[in-house]
Amino acid sequence: MPPVSPAALGVRALIGPAAIVTAPPADHGQNGRMLITRDPAFREGVRAGLPFAAAAVLLGISFGVLAEPVMGQVAPIVMSAALFAGAAQFAATAVLAAGGGAVAAILAGVLLNARYGPMGVALAPSLRGGARKRAAIGQAMIDFSWAAASRGRGSFDPVFMIGATLPSYPCWVAGTAIGVFAGDLIGDPEALGLDALFPAFFLALLVEGELRPGRPAVAAGLGAAIALALIPLTPAGLPIIAASVAALIGLLAARGSAHGEKGASDGASESGPVP
Amino acid sequence: MTAVWVTIGVLAVATAAIRASGPVLLGGRDLPAPVHQVVGLLAPALLAALVVVETFSVSAGGGLEVDERTLGVGAAGIVLARGGSALPAVAIAAIVTAVARALLS
Numbered sequence: 001m002p003p004v005s006p007a008a009l010g011v012r013a014l015i016g017p018a019a020i021v022t023a024p025p026a027d028h029g030q031n032g033r034m035l036i037t038r039d040p041a042f043r044e045g046v047r048a049g050l051p052f053a054a055a056a057v058l059l060g061i062s063f064g065v066l067a068e069p070v071m072g073q074v075a076p077i078v079m080s081a082a083l084f085a086g087a088a089q090f091a092a093t094a095v096l097a098a099g100g101g102a103v104a105a106i107l108a109g110v111l112l113n114a115r116y117g118p119m120g121v122a123l124a125p126s127l128r129g130g131a132r133k134r135a136a137i138g139q140a141m142i143d144f145s146w147a148a149a150s151r152g153r154g155s156f157d158p159v160f161m162i163g164a165t166l167p168s169y170p171c172w173v174a175g176t177a178i179g180v181f182a183g184d185l186i187g188d189p190e191a192l193g194l195d196a197l198f199p200a201f202f203l204a205l206l207v208e209g210e211l212r213p214g215r216p217a218v219a220a221g222l223g224a225a226i227a228l229a230l231i232p233l234t235p236a237g238l239p240i241i242a243a244s245v246a247a248l249i250g251l252l253a254a255r256g257s258a259h260g261e262k263g264a265s266d267g268a269s270e271s272g273p274v275p
Numbered sequence: 276m277t278a279v280w281v282t283i284g285v286l287a288v289a290t291a292a293i294r295a296s297g298p299v300l301l302g303g304r305d306l307p308a309p310v311h312q313v314v315g316l317l318a319p320a321l322l323a324a325l326v327v328v329e330t331f332s333v334s335a336g337g338g339l340e341v342d343e344r345t346l347g348v349g350a351a352g353i354v355l356a357r358g359g360s361a362l363p364a365v366a367i368a369a370i371v372t373a374v375a376r377a378l379l380s
Contacts, residue, residue: 122321131299190376216332224327
């Protein structure tokens, strides 16, 4: 693995050259006693997370404004602190506001958060340590930090991900509180084009980091096609989960490599060393 | 009000469980080669799906809708295709989306 991956470069481009001072992402002393806050990857993650924490404040305010008439003053803040999942919170609140009841609200929220299942599976091979520690690291998954921590070839930098998530958490909760108590300070965040930030950032990570020629590019194209086809047909949340099916082309690759030497060399060059 | 707290409580537990599931079930050990091949392709597939889902909305008629946000992300795509990096792409996406909304609303 190269010391500086294209995906990491993309993130660094967002946060300026100061963040380029870093160590190779391979070893974080995950099994050692080193404090995570001393880890260069953690600090790099925090720096990468700061612009998104600013966005989290604004989106948190809009959630607080939207949720206060539905839930009162305390519940929206508790929800932001306990869930830390924007899309699911907006969806569940919208169901409650429409009088849909708890079961429908829970279903909408769970469907939207179900993507953390396959995202966690993708993250899993990069995690070491006991089950409790791995479960705790999983709690640090949010879309942006998970995507930014991807290093290509199926590898993730969990320490970077935790650092990148950290600034967003207090900002999301505080933003919610501001929205609840202070109301509509900023107007509609959509007027600022904030909702285009995240897909554009994911697209940049995809183009710069994940679109390696061969199977990764095919998996990305297939995943996009599956999601695109399902958006009008299924409830929100399902298109992303269904897109995981695209990864199954990895099985075709594995079978191919058992048959011919071309396939075998493909497997080695595109998927990286299998541990 | 009970419905609100039930929703929050159940969703909090469910979300934590979902976030923990992959790392607990598949982490901490070396996976068999075929599983590893599949898991390694999840990131590009999911990332591409995230882009698509957050770029297109569903129109009132039940089809895919191209709106201001779609234009913004499309503009970011052009920047990236021309070799631009993430920062200008993300900035262009927000600016194009905001300007299109201001003009069209």
